[in-house]
Amino acid sequence: MDQIQPTTDPARPRNPLKSWFDVRGRKVGTWAFALNRLTAIGLTVYLFMHLIVLSTLLGGEEGWNTFLAIARSPLFLVLDVVLLFGVIYHALNGTRVALVGMGFAARNHKTLFWVLSAIGIVLFLVGAYLIFTL
């Protein structure tokens, strides 16, 4: 079977990581994609951390209270805000990618991006306020 000719360029070898991670000079779509990946990596790490933290419940009240003391520290609250950003961004951008990929708003993807960004900013600000005040 004919194999497709690769676009490999011996004179200018490209680092595959750099091709999506290097957003210099690129448009909002690449920024959205790169940020989606960064938040994805962060959220995957968080998923495992979340399971580990929940496991402390099995160790009884003392272990949980130790975690709570750490969770109420200002540094942890800042990390919570970073997590909130990651969740909101990945959720809304992921929704856009899923909808566009299924053919909804495929030609209006930019409008969808900005509408969802506006919703995301409001959710983030409200959420960040609640994290520090509740």
Add this chain to the structure above:
Amino acid sequence: MQNTVSRRSLEQMSMERDRSGSLWIIQAFSGLFLVFILGMHMIAHHFIVEEGLRDYQQVLDYVANPVVFVIEILFVILATTHAMLGTRAIILDLRPSLGATRTLNWILGIIGGLTIAYGIWLAFALQRLVG
């Protein structure tokens, strides 16, 4: 009808299908469900329960709720599936060889399976803790 200018046969082209489309659809739908479930998870955890879920007994009572129990199990299945497929997509962009891709599929399958199994076991163990 035959494609008169085709360099390769229609049969050859049909043979090039793989399962990446199905994986993308699973990724997209698990993501959309996650947005919904995560929304409920966040609202229930932090806004419906007064001052948020904080102390030990509150958390255990919350997990013991049958609706929450089902949601949490669904959550761990969907989140892990979504995370493993996403990790695979990221690593595929680093140009692994065919052999490395096969190994990667197995490793991610095992990690995902173990994580889901552990998550479900944890949910049941917490239920038992409440009694």
Add this chain to the structure above:
Amino acid sequence: MTEKTVQLKVMRYKQGQSSPTYQTFPVTVNENTTVLVALTDIRRDQDSSLSLRHSCHHASCGTCGMRINGEEQLACVVKVLDLGTDTVVVEPLNNAPLLTDLVVNMEPFYDRFNTAGLPFIRESEFLPDAEVAEGIENYMRCENCIECGLCVSACPIMGSDPEYYGPAALAAVNRVVEEPRGLETESLLDWVDNQKGCWRCHVAYECSEVCPSGVDPGGHIMALRRQLTRRRFSRLLGG
């Protein structure tokens, strides 16, 4: 007419060289000078060894595609002074083997059209009586795509996977699916239904941003996904 001297920092490469270098040329330009004209001025007045590719000078042939200040554009329609920088960086397209200076090998680009069987190149209905040039059977056309390669250069995934079909070929496939004119489309859909095909795209839409003909390859790739998603569900439901 305002004249200004601008520095053109051009990527240089000749076969056998280990890696490309940059050479800066001062060029006097006015408000009508395009990057292509500035480059041909360099070739005429300063360094005749500078290689570049061009033809029509009006964004029709797609041969002068290059990266100007990091952005994929047709050099024939970009005015140097409109760029607003004292130094203009000119580089060849990415994601294509570099042949020399600003010239890349377009073979992998065309190979993607060829391996799809060229079904989207259809007999032109505009030139029924035209005399056919030597070596071809019929005049053909390929919709709006001018085959400049800007989309392939801008695509972040082409840099990750040199075997990705890329935006131009996928957009062309979708044109046939949209408007088959009697051609069989199922096998074409099969061809793009894989990891190297339309599922590889990560929806960055850089291809659509840089396309000088408004083809919107990103939109076409998403349309292919929609077709394939529908087909999967309909097969799942026994349709």
